[in-house]
Amino acid sequence: MDKNKKAHILVVRLSAMGDVAMTVPVLNALVRQYPHLRLTVLTRGFFKPMFAQLNNVAVFEADVKGRHKGVFGLYKLYRELSKLQIDGVADLHNVLRSNVLKAYFKLGGVPFFQIDKGRDEKRALTARKNKVFKPLKTTHQRYADVFEALGFPIDLKGALSMSRQKCPEKVYELVGREARPWIGIAPFAAFRGKMYPLGHMQRVIEQLNALDKYKILLFGGGDDERNKLAKIAKANKNAFNMVGELSFPEELALISNLDLMLSMDSGNGHLAAMYGVPVITIWGVTHPYAGFYPFGQDPDNALLADRNLFPLIPTSVYGNKMPEGYERAMETITPDDVLAKIDRVLVTP
Known part of the structure; x- marks a missing residue:
C-alpha cells in the first residue's frame, strides 16, 4: 500500500486485555507518524475506552458469542466490515476466527497481513530439553511488523505514552x-x-x-x-x-x-x-x-x-x-x- 495514501486499515485484536492493551502504544505511534491514516480496531466492546485518546481510531465491536459466532456469524461480520470500505487489514491476533476473516477479505481483494507469533522460537524458549534461552522479538515489534508489511513502517523508539486523565x-x-x-x-x-x-x-x-x-x-x-x-x-x-x-x-x-x-x-x-x-x-x-x-x-x-x-x-x-x-x-x-x-x-x- 502507498504510505502516503489516505487509507483505512482494519486492525484485528479480539481478546485478552493485556494483548489488546499492548496494541495501544503501537497504534499511537502509527497514527502520529501517519496522521492521514484511519484505523478501525476490531475487538471486544469492553475494551473501547483504551483507544479513546488515539486520533483517527474507531472501535468496531466483535460479538463473537452472539451475532458473529461461528463461520456464518463471521461472514456476517465480514459483510458489516466491508461497508466501512477497508483498504487493508492488520491481523494482530492470528487465530481461527481471524483466519476465517482472512479468507473472506482475500476473496474481496483486500490486502491482509498477519502477525508472526514466533511459535517455533517460543517453543524453543520454553522447552524442557535443549532450551534456547535468549530474548525474542517483543510483541509490540511483532505488531509493528504487520503494519510495515502493509507499507507503514513504525519507529517505536519515539512512541509517546497517553496523557494522564482527570481522576474521577x-x-x-x-x-x-x-x-x-x-x-x-x-x-x-x-x-x-x-x-x-x-x-x-x-x-x-x-x-x-x-x-x-x-x-x-x-x-x-x-x-x-x-x-x-x-x-x-x-x-x-x-x-x-x-x-x-x-x-x-x-x-x-x-x-x-x-x-x-x-x-x-x-x-x-x-x-x-x-x-x-x-x-x-x-x-x-x-x-x-x-x-x-x-x-x-x-x-x-x-x-x-x-x-x-x-x-x-x-x-x-x-x-x-x-x-x-x-x-x-x-x-x-x-x-x-x-x-x-x-x-x-x-x-x-
Whole structure:
C-alpha cells in the first residue's frame, strides 16, 4: 500500500486485555507518524475506552458469542466490515476466527497481513530439553511488523505514552484527598504460575501500610478476588479495594494517575504502561524474554524467579504449564525484594 495514501486499515485484536492493551502504544505511534491514516480496531466492546485518546481510531465491536459466532456469524461480520470500505487489514491476533476473516477479505481483494507469533522460537524458549534461552522479538515489534508489511513502517523508539486523565471524583470519595503517592497493586493473574503467593503480597502491603506515607490501591476482578482484597484492605488502613467500585473508563483514569503499578505478568501492568506509569512486574514461570514485557518500562523493574533453582523457566509463554515443584518458584522473590524495588522506583526519578 502507498504510505502516503489516505487509507483505512482494519486492525484485528479480539481478546485478552493485556494483548489488546499492548496494541495501544503501537497504534499511537502509527497514527502520529501517519496522521492521514484511519484505523478501525476490531475487538471486544469492553475494551473501547483504551483507544479513546488515539486520533483517527474507531472501535468496531466483535460479538463473537452472539451475532458473529461461528463461520456464518463471521461472514456476517465480514459483510458489516466491508461497508466501512477497508483498504487493508492488520491481523494482530492470528487465530481461527481471524483466519476465517482472512479468507473472506482475500476473496474481496483486500490486502491482509498477519502477525508472526514466533511459535517455533517460543517453543524453543520454553522447552524442557535443549532450551534456547535468549530474548525474542517483543510483541509490540511483532505488531509493528504487520503494519510495515502493509507499507507503514513504525519507529517505536519515539512512541509517546497517553496523557494522564482527570481522576474521577468517585476515586477521591473512596481513598480521600490526602496528598500521598498512589501505589497500584494487582496481585492476581490468569494462571497460578504467574501469581505471587498472596501471603507474600499481604506482607508487602502490610509493610507499605506501616510506613503510613502511601495510598495502596488494590486491583482485580470477580467476586473471589474482590472478597480477598476486601479482607486485606480492612486490615490495612492505607489500602483500598478498587474491585467493583469503578467502571472500566473510571479505572483507566485512576490507573493513569498512579505513581507506580505493581503487577504480575498480566493485563494491569500493560494498562499502566499505556500511560507511562512506572510498572514493577513479578515473574514466576514466565519470563520477559518471551516478548510480553510492558511497553517502555525499565528492564530493571522486573523481579524474576531464581533460574538457578528453577532452570526450566520459562516453562510456558502464558504461565499455564508448571512442572512439579515450580509452584514455589516465585517464593525466591522475597517481600523485602519487592519493597526494595518499590523504594528504588519511587525515590529514583
